[in-house]
Every structure is written in structure tokens, then in C-alpha cells.
Amino acid sequence: MDVGGFGNIVAGFTDLADQPLMVVMLVIGAVLIYLGIAKKFEPLLLIPIGAGIMLANLPLAELIKPATEGEVGGFLWYFQKYTLSNELLPLLVFLGLGALTDFEPMLSHPRTILLGAAAQLGVFIAFLGTLALGLLPVFDFGPKEAASVGIIGGADGPTTIYVATSMIQQGGRDILGAVAVAAYSYMALVPIIQPPIIRLLTTKEERMIKMPYTFRPVSKRALIIFPIASTIVIALLVPKAAPLIGIMMFGNLLRVSGVVERLSKAAQNELMNIVIIFLGLSVGSTMTAKVFLQWETIAIFLLGLVAFAFSTAGGVMLGKLMCVLSHRQINPMIGAAGVSAVPMAARVVQAMASKEDPSNFLIMHAMGPNVAGVIGTATAAGVFLALIN
Amino acid sequence: MIEDLLVCVIGLAVVFVVLAVLMFVIIGMGRLFGGGEEGAEDANAAVKTKPEETKQEPPIPEGATELAAITLAMASYLRQRGRELGPYITINNMEYQVDVGDLHSPPISVEVNGEKFRASLNGEGLPVSTQIELNLGIWPRDTKRGPFWRAACPPTQGGYWSRGGWTGRQAAGMDRK
Numbered sequence: 001m002d003v004g005g006f007g008n009i010v011a012g013f014t015d016l017a018d019q020p021l022m023v024v025m026l027v028i029g030a031v032l033i034y035l036g037i038a039k040k041f042e043p044l045l046l047i048p049i050g051a052g053i054m055l056a057n058l059p060l061a062e063l064i065k066p067a068t069e070g071e072v073g074g075f076l077w078y079f080q081k082y083t084l085s086n087e088l089l090p091l092l093v094f095l096g097l098g099a100l101t102d103f104e105p106m107l108s109h110p111r112t113i114l115l116g117a118a119a120q121l122g123v124f125i126a127f128l129g130t131l132a133l134g135l136l137p138v139f140d141f142g143p144k145e146a147a148s149v150g151i152i153g154g155a156d157g158p159t160t161i162y163v164a165t166s167m168i169q170q171g172g173r174d175i176l177g178a179v180a181v182a183a184y185s186y187m188a189l190v191p192i193i194q195p196p197i198i199r200l201l202t203t204k205e206e207r208m209i210k211m212p213y214t215f216r217p218v219s220k221r222a223l224i225i226f227p228i229a230s231t232i233v234i235a236l237l238v239p240k241a242a243p244l245i246g247i248m249m250f251g252n253l254l255r256v257s258g259v260v261e262r263l264s265k266a267a268q269n270e271l272m273n274i275v276i277i278f279l280g281l282s283v284g285s286t287m288t289a290k291v292f293l294q295w296e297t298i299a300i301f302l303l304g305l306v307a308f309a310f311s312t313a314g315g316v317m318l319g320k321l322m323c324v325l326s327h328r329q330i331n332p333m334i335g336a337a338g339v340s341a342v343p344m345a346a347r348v349v350q351a352m353a354s355k356e357d358p359s360n361f362l363i364m365h366a367m368g369p370n371v372a373g374v375i376g377t378a379t380a381a382g383v384f385l386a387l388i389n
Numbered sequence: 390m391i392e393d394l395l396v397c398v399i400g401l402a403v404v405f406v407v408l409a410v411l412m413f414v415i416i417g418m419g420r421l422f423g424g425g426e427e428g429a430e431d432a433n434a435a436v437k438t439k440p441e442e443t444k445q446e447p448p449i450p451e452g453a454t455e456l457a458a459i460t461l462a463m464a465s466y467l468r469q470r471g472r473e474l475g476p477y478i479t480i481n482n483m484e485y486q487v488d489v490g491d492l493h494s495p496p497i498s499v500e501v502n503g504e505k506f507r508a509s510l511n512g513e514g515l516p517v518s519t520q521i522e523l524n525l526g527i528w529p530r531d532t533k534r535g536p537f538w539r540a541a542c543p544p545t546q547g548g549y550w551s552r553g554g555w556t557g558r559q560a561a562g563m564d565r566k
Contacts, residue, residue, distance in 0.1 A: 113412040113415070350476055375411065383399070
């Protein structure tokens with residue numbers, strides 16, 4: 001009998017004792033799974049991410065072990081290598097999002113599109129904030145990390161992952177796990193974060209402004225031409241945003257064309273679900289104790305909150321301006337829906353409007369800036385990718 | 390740091406420019422192709438020339454139509470009591486997001502979880518009024534009462550109900566001549 005074989009049996013315990021921070025990561029993974037299941041905070045993403053964290057932080061790190069010559073790597077390493085490191089998964093999520101998104105509210109009331117641009121203010125404020133923190137010796141943040149953190153303010157998970165992954169490929173630090181979890185956590189917390197900011201920036205009279213909704217049907221031809229035209233326009237103005245916008249608009253074209261329902265449904269359901277499983281596990285598996293448990297992670301979470309708050313404020317402030325210019329025809333609250341958490345942000349606006357006046361319905365007006373925000377965030381991502389090298 | 394500030398200013402400006410251009414593109418498309426009804430007419434005209442290519446719209450699930458009917462009924466009921474239907478209704482513990490357009494102007498748009506329906510009553514809107522209950526209680530005792538029930542259908546809608554049946558401009562067909 002080989003006595004040394006006993007060492008292999010207890011190797012897991014030995015490894016855990018050597019790296020006690022792994023326990024902290026296991027707890028973090030469990031907390032995310034708990035939040036997803038018990039509190040229903042973005043369960044589709046937080047449960048796979050939590051599971052990914054737990055799997056990656058098991059003793060001996062077998063599942064994220066890189067492949068070497070003659071030795072097979074861990075399966076999570078293959079997930080990271082073949083899907084995450086080449087930006088494939090966030091783009092496939094965008095395909096599904098495009099197939100799920102109804103641009104009709106935006107197309108029927110185009111004047112509110114600009115609110116989706118104003119709600120990107122937080123992206124750039126957080127970018128500057130991250131760079132300012134980078135001046136402190138404790139934090140090692142450069143422009144690439146700042147771009148990854150800033151984009152959290154767009155409230156768009158796939159775009160955040162896309163930018164963070166691209167920045168890593170360009171030589172930035174691996175903060176993918178932290179920014180992804182921060183983005184999805186704050187997206188789940190939109191109903192808690194946004195109302196105080198909206199209340200702070202608007203008066204009761206402004207919140208009670210009614211916007212009668214006149215149903216303006218959009219012709220099918222316009223619905224079909226929009227995704228094609230917007231892809232061309234954005235690709236011309238911000239070529240780096242073309243992958244995100246192009247794939248999203250392709251998904252939307254599948255939806256509105258009406259002749260490829262099978263493909264549209266597949267993009268919305270089967271493909272989206274499969275991709276979310278891979279994406280969640282892969283992102284979670286990047287969060288090892290060594291990478292995640294740093295002061296910078298706390299800073300990223302705080303900066304993400306700042307980004308979210310300023311994005312909401314930016315939308316509301318432009319909403320106030322439009323309210324004045326339109327002689328109180330526009331309720332400034334709909335500006336807060338410019339962050340691209342669809343449809344959560346629009347629902348928050350509706351809930352606040354109903355609270356002030358139960359007969360006030362803003363949801364259809366809020367959906368326009370909400371979907372415009374998705375385009376705005378993708379454009380901001382393209383700007384970062386173009387300007388930061 | 391100035392360079393980074395420039396990134397922010399240029400970045401935000403680009404986002405505004407892109408969405409502004411999109412806004413003008415959408416407005417332009419709206420003018421070019423018009424609304425859905427115009428679009429539908431154009432499509433029909435195209436179909437007439439090629440009847441073999443006629444393809445029916447996919448049928449709307451029966452359940453969705455029933456939901457739209459329930460939504461419309463609820464909206465009408467609430468409107469008659471001076472209230473508005475909220476953005477959500479719950480049936481069998483299932484929450485549906487609903488939106489009902491102007492009940493008076495046909496066709497009434499009813500939206501259930503993004504599925505759009507157009508409802509009308511023989512081409513008319515619903516003859517509902519919030520005035521009924523208000524009128525019932527405000528007659529002073531000595532007031533010579535007229536047939537206040539005539540107000541059940543406001544004259545602005547082209548007619549009203551009396552013991553003799555539907556009367557008014559619409560019944561007489563005067564508004565069409």
C-alpha cells in the first residue's frame with residue numbers, strides 16, 4: 001500500500017488551508033446564488049456567475065487549470081479561452097437582446113431618443129473618477145480599467161463584459177469579474193437606486209406631469225429599415241461600436257421581418273439561454289481569490305454606483321430641460337429610463353408616476369429612452385474602444 | 390488628465406450626435422413611409438398586383454384576444470366610475486402589462502404584454518361617460534327634473550338614448566349627409 005497516496009486524498013484540505021481566501025470566494029459565490037434565488041436579483045446571471053465563482057475556487061483549482069502539453073485543462077479554462085477571451089459571448093447575448101427588443105415605442109416618439117444619450121453621463125463621470133482614484137498609490141487604474149468601470153454606468157451587462165474583455169486583450173488588467181458582478185448587481189438594484197435620485201432632482205409638480213399617449217402605428221417597412229439604417233449610420237460614425245450594434249440590429253431584423261420566426265424565437269430563447277449559461281460560468285470562473293479580493297474591487301463597486309447615479313441624473317436633467325422647452329409636455333422622470341436596464345428603468349419611472357398620481361401612465365413614453373439607452377451605451381463602448389489604446 | 394477629459398467630452402458628444410442622427414433618420418422614415426395604416430394600405434396595394442403571394446398574418450393566440458377583451462372591459466368599467474385602469478392586471482395570479490388607448494376614439498388600441506389589438510364598436514368608440522353618477526346626486530330637491538338619463542350618452546357622440554330608442558343626429562343619419 002502506498003502511504004503517500006493518503007496525501008492525495010487530503011490534498012484538497014491542505015490546499016484550502018494554504019489559501020484561506022478561497023473560502024471567502026466560496027462565500028461570495030454562495031451569496032450571489034442566494035441573491036439570485038431568494039431575492040430574485042437578476043437570477044439568470046447571478047446564479048451562473050455564483051456557480052462559476054464556486055467552481056473556480058474549489059481546492060487545487062482543477063477546473064480552471066490551463067491546458068499544457070500532454071495534459072488536458074480544466075473545463076472552465078476552455079470556456080474562458082474559446083468564448084470569453086474573443087468577445088463571442090457578449091455579442092451573442094446582444095443578438096438575443098436585439099431579437100427581444102421592441103423599438104416601436106422609440107420609433108413612434110423619436111423626440112425622446114436624446115434622453116438615452118444624456119443617461120450615458122455616468123459612464124464618463126465614472127471614467128474620470130476611476131482615473132482620479134488611479135492617482136492614489138493604492139489603486140492601479142489606467143484608462144483601460146477606467147473604461148471598463150465607466151461603462152457600468154450604462155446599466156448594460158453584455159456591453160460591460162464586452163468592453164472589459166476588449167480592454168484585457170489590449171493589455172488592461174483583468175477586472176472582468178468585478179465589473180460584471182457590479183453591473184448586474186446594480187441592474188438588479190435599479191428600483192432602489194433610481195427613485196431617490198429622481199425625487200432629489202424633480203419637484204412633485206414635475207413628477208405629476210401627464211403625457212397623454214397617442215398610439216402612432218409604425219409601418220412595417222420602417223420597422224424593417226430601422227435596424228439596417230441604424231447599423232450603417234452607427235458603423236459610419238463609430239466603427240468600433242459596429243459589432244455590438246450590428247449583431248443587435250441583426251437580431252431585431254429577425255424579429256421584425258416576420259418571416260423567420262423560428263430564428264427569432266431561437267435567438268430570444270434557446271441561443272440566449274445557452275449563451276447566458278456559458279457567459280455566467282465563464283465570468284464567474286475569472287473571479288479567483290487572487291484577482292477579486294483586492295481593494296480595487298471595492299473601489300469598482302463604489303464607482304459603479306457613482307456611474308449609475310450620474311447616468312440617472314443626466315437623463316433626468318435633460319428631461320427637465322425638455323420639459324421646459326416643451327412647455328411642460330414632457331415629464332422629466334422619463335429621462336431616468338435612459339439607462340439601458342430594459343425594462344426595469346421604465347418600470348421604475350411608471351411606478352413613481354403612479355405613486356404621485358395613479359392615473360398617470362408613462363411607461364410607453366419611458367420605453368423610448370430605455371431602448372435608446374441600449375444604443376447609447378453601445379455607442380459609448382465604441383467610443384472607448386476607439387479612443388483608448 | 391486633459392486628454393482624459395477630452396475623451397469624456399468627445400465621447401459624450403459622439404453619443405449625442407449618433408442618437409440625434411438616428412432621431413432624424415427615424416423622423417425621415419416616418420415621413421417617407423408614414424404610419425402603420427398607410428403602410429398597411431401600401432402593402433395591400435402591392436398584394437393586389439400579386440395575389441399569389443398573399444400571405445396571412447400569423448394568427449394571434451386566442452388567449453391573448455380574450456385578455457385584450459377583459460382588459461377593455463375593465464378599462465371601460467373603471468372609466469364609468471371615473472377611474473383609470475393601471476398598467477398591470479392580474480388574472481389567475483398571472484400579471485399582464487396592459488395599455489388601453491382613448492376609449493372614445495375608435496379604433497381603441499389595447500395592448501397586452503406588447504401584443505397590440507384594435508377594438509371598435511361598429512366603428513365607434515365606447516359610449517362611456519363619467520358624468521352619470523355625478524348627475525344622479527346633485528339635483529336640488531325643488532329642481533324641475535328633466536330626463537337626466539339622456540345624459541347617458543353625451544350629445545357630442547352624436548346621439549342619446551330615450552324611451553323611444555336611439556335618437557339624435559347619428560340615429561337620423563344626419564351627420565353622414
